[in-house]
Amino acid sequence: MTSVEIREIILDILEGIAPDDDLSNLNDEQPFREQLELDSMDFLDIVMELRKRYRIQIPEEDYPQLASMQSTVEYLEPRMKDLQKV
Amino acid sequence: MIASLPNSQRVVITGIGLTSPNGNSLCEFREGLLEGRSGVRDYEIRYVGKTLAGVCTFDDLKYQKRKEVRRGTRAGSVGIYCAREAIEASGLDWANVDPAQVGVYVGVTEHGNVETENEIYEIKGYDYDTKYWSHHHNPRTVANNPAGEISLNLGITGPHYTLGAACAAGNVGLIQGAQMLRLGECEVALAGGVSESIHTFGIFASFRSQGALAEHQDPTKASRPFDRARNGIVVAEGGCICVLETYERAAARGTKIYGELVGYSINSDATDFVLPNPQRQAECVRLALRRAGIAPEQADIVSTHATGTSSGDIQECQALAEVFQGSPRTRFNNTKSYIGHAMGAAGTLELCGNLPAFEDGLCHPTLNVDELDPECQLPGLVTDGPRALDKVTYIVNNSFGMLGINSVVIVKRV
Numbered sequence: 001m002t003s004v005e006i007r008e009i010i011l012d013i014l015e016g017i018a019p020d021d022d023l024s025n026l027n028d029e030q031p032f033r034e035q036l037e038l039d040s041m042d043f044l045d046i047v048m049e050l051r052k053r054y055r056i057q058i059p060e061e062d063y064p065q066l067a068s069m070q071s072t073v074e075y076l077e078p079r080m081k082d083l084q085k086v
Numbered sequence: 087m088i089a090s091l092p093n094s095q096r097v098v099i100t101g102i103g104l105t106s107p108n109g110n111s112l113c114e115f116r117e118g119l120l121e122g123r124s125g126v127r128d129y130e131i132r133y134v135g136k137t138l139a140g141v142c143t144f145d146d147l148k149y150q151k152r153k154e155v156r157r158g159t160r161a162g163s164v165g166i167y168c169a170r171e172a173i174e175a176s177g178l179d180w181a182n183v184d185p186a187q188v189g190v191y192v193g194v195t196e197h198g199n200v201e202t203e204n205e206i207y208e209i210k211g212y213d214y215d216t217k218y219w220s221h222h223h224n225p226r227t228v229a230n231n232p233a234g235e236i237s238l239n240l241g242i243t244g245p246h247y248t249l250g251a252a253c254a255a256g257n258v259g260l261i262q263g264a265q266m267l268r269l270g271e272c273e274v275a276l277a278g279g280v281s282e283s284i285h286t287f288g289i290f291a292s293f294r295s296q297g298a299l300a301e302h303q304d305p306t307k308a309s310r311p312f313d314r315a316r317n318g319i320v321v322a323e324g325g326c327i328c329v330l331e332t333y334e335r336a337a338a339r340g341t342k343i344y345g346e347l348v349g350y351s352i353n354s355d356a357t358d359f360v361l362p363n364p365q366r367q368a369e370c371v372r373l374a375l376r377r378a379g380i381a382p383e384q385a386d387i388v389s390t391h392a393t394g395t396s397s398g399d400i401q402e403c404q405a406l407a408e409v410f411q412g413s414p415r416t417r418f419n420n421t422k423s424y425i426g427h428a429m430g431a432a433g434t435l436e437l438c439g440n441l442p443a444f445e446d447g448l449c450h451p452t453l454n455v456d457e458l459d460p461e462c463q464l465p466g467l468v469t470d471g472p473r474a475l476d477k478v479t480y481i482v483n484n485s486f487g488m489l490g491i492n493s494v495v496i497v498k499r500v
Contacts, residue, residue, distance in 0.1 A: 019152040037153070044221045052218055 001080045006073050009085065013049045017042050028069040050076075054083055090379065093334040097264040098500060099344040100336050101176025101329030102438050103168040107140030107322050107425040111171065115435075116442045118424065119450035120472050124306035125425045126320050131287045132207065134294070138305045139284040140322025140426035149239065159201060159226050160282035162235030164325035164431075165192055169236045169276050176329040177341050178274065180240075189272030190233045190246035191262040192327070193255025193279030195429035195487065197248065198227035199286040232280050236327075244272050252487025253391070254352070255279045256326065256433025257495045261350045263330045273335065280325035281429035289429075293319055296360070298395050300426075309427075310454035311392035311399050311420045312462035312469075319393045320426030326434035333500075344441050345481070345497035349378025355490025362398055367405035367492050371482065374494035375409075383413035384480055385496075387449050389436045390420045391484040392462075393427050400461045402484065407464060417466045417473055423453035433485030437495060440481050444499040448472040 001009075007028075014023055014036070021036045032038050046066060050056045056079055058066070065075035102112045107125025109115035118125070129139035146155050146163040149170045155163055169190070173180055205223050212218040225231070233246040245266070251258035256279030263277025283289050293299040300318035302308035309320040328344075336343055351373035355363035375382060388406060392399040410416050421436040422428075428435050443449060455469040483495045 016156075017153075019156065041157070041221060041225075048218070048220065052212070057217075 001083050001085055003073050003077050005085045006076050006080055007069060009053070010046070010069060010072055013046055016049070017045045026069060031067045032069070053086060054080060056080065093337070094332055095268050096333035097267050097330055097347045098333050098336050099328045099347070099441070099497070100331050100341050101172040101174070101178070102326065102344060102441070103171025103173070103175060104324070104326040104435060104438060105142045105144040105164060105167055106324045106428065106435050107142055110142070110144040112175070112438060112442070115439055119421065119439050120448060122451070122453055123424065124453065125322070126305045126308055128305055129284065131284070131290060133287045134290045137290055138300060138302070138308050138320050140320060140324065140428060141284065142323050154239070157222065158235050159231055160285055160323070161194065161197060161232040161280045164280045164282060164323065165232040165236045165327065166239045168278065168280070168325040168327035169240060172276065172327045172329045178329065183274060185241050185243045187273040188242045188244045189263065189266050189275045190236050190242055190244070191249060191259050191266065191275060191277040192233040192236070193249045193251055193257070193259030193430045193433065194232060195252050195255055195281060195283060197229055197231055199288055200282050201226040203286055203288060236276065251493070252489060252491055253427065253429055253432055254485045254487040254491045254493040255430040256435065257350070257437070257483060257485040257493035258352060258433070260328060260330070260347065260434060260495055261352060261493065263328070264347050264350065267330055267332055273331070275330040276327050277330050278325070278327040278434035279430040279432070281323050281431040283429045284321050284323045289321055293321065300394055307454050309394050309423050311390070311394045311423055312403070312452060312459055312467065313455045314457040314459045316394040316396070316399065318395055322426035322428040324425065324428035324431040324435055326431050326438050328434065328438065343500040345444060346500050347495060348498040349374040349380070349496035350494060351377065352491065352493045355492065357490055360488050362401040362486060363490060364401040364404040366490065367402060367486060368408050370492040370494050371405065371409045371484065374482070374496050378480070378496040378498070380480055380496070382410045383415065385410070385413065385416045385482045386475060386478040387440055387443060387481045388416060388418045389440050389481065389483045390418055391486045392420050393422055399459070402486070403462045403464055410466070414465060417449045417468050417475065418464045419449055419468050420452040433483065433493065433495070436485070437481070437483035437497065440483070441497065443475070443478040443481065447475050447478055449475055
């Protein structure tokens with residue numbers, strides 16, 4: 001899976017978690033929580049959705065890597081490179 | 087005796103918000119009851135398949151964001167809708183109400199079954215690996231959830247909790263609200279009941295296994311308390327929340343008063359898990375009448391609990407026949423025949439559906455009584471269209487539940 005595809009997946013997950021937010025102007029370098037109404041439970045939804053969709057297990061100590069779109073894609077790229085987008 | 091309390095201890099209803107399968111406001115609901123409009127329809131739920139239910143159509147995005155609906159529970163959304171509508175109807179200047187002086191008391195028959203079933207269904211797709219169990223499960227299933235969602239939505243910082251009281255819960259929520267007002271625990275009580283029960287297959291399956299789930303080719307005919315051909319309960323969702331205040335406070339702000347809670351009672355059968363006990367039910371009604379300071383013959387309308395089961399309806403009729411044997415003018419009706427059994431919301435919905443009778447003088451009938459069961463032959467049972475009454479002053483509302491919990495609320499015209 002490419003970094004572009006991973007970004008699309010994260011966007012899709014965010015649309016489900018934050019359906020009232022406009023994601024069209026999301027700044028990839030800026031932390032999600034500075035741009036969206038996300039709390040810790042929402043953040044866990046990102047982790048859970050990745051687990052459910054792609055069986056990716058993200059250890060708790062790695063959660064800070066998912067702070068922004070850019071850091072999330074960078075973190076996931078090596079872990080998802082052999083997966084197909086579903 | 088409640089009826090002789092000072093104004094600072096008298097409790098009145100100043101706002102009503104509701105969603106029922108045949109109406110999303112008191113006005114719509116009342117119209118439905120007077121027009122004989124059923125809210126029961128075909129329904130399908132996992133594992134059980136095709137069945138019938140009372141389904142609500144309120145706009146859950148009227149007072150919640152999509153994210154809040156997703157995060158919370160159906161019972162929470164029902165509660166929020168009803169609470170907001172009740173506050174609107176009460177005319178309270180909400181921005182200037184002290185949120186610490188508001189209490190939320192919500193009756194529930196059950197809570198958490200829907201969310202638990204959903205999670206088990208979800209992890210079935212992951213070979214029941216609990217790593218896939220949602221972190222939302224606990225906040226969704228804690229017993230205070232529906233009341234808590236109301237407090238979160240409205241910024242209420244006074245007490246909030248639910249009252250687990252089986253199908254007596256709607257009355258019990260009101261009673262709790264009244265008691266907390268009298269104790270000075272709050273100045274405004276949001277009290278009533280909610281139900282999300284049509285979203286749990288377990289309740290349908292359990293009633294079916296018990297031989298108590300209604301079936302009928304015409305959904306609108308399925309809920310038929312007191313009729314010889316009744317064959318069980320139609321499960322419904324719904325909610326009804328009342329704004330309760332002391333008479334003193336309500337009169338000071340000159341607001342409309344829907345009625346005064348002048349009598350109530352709760353007791354227990356202590357005899358069986360599911361079978362009712364007419365003797366205890368009669369005792370419960372008598373206790374409420376005594377507290378209201380009225381004789382049975384002063385009751386204008388008795389809103390029955392009857393659910394359409396073979397035994398329950400007869401037991402309640404035995405209790406009522408005994409208490410009201412010298413009350414030829416008392417009329418009896420049943421609201422489940424329109425909307426099914428709204429479980430935790432039933433008591434409050436059925437009471438509030440009758441309250442407009444103080445103004446229009448009409449007792450809505452029981453639907454679907456094509457052939458009255460001789461064992462349900464209450465002399466004052468209204469079945470053929472709305473009955474015009476001279477003047478309605480007292481309405482008695484029965485609400486009973488499993489494990490033998492009985493509750494009665496009496497509301498007086500003000």
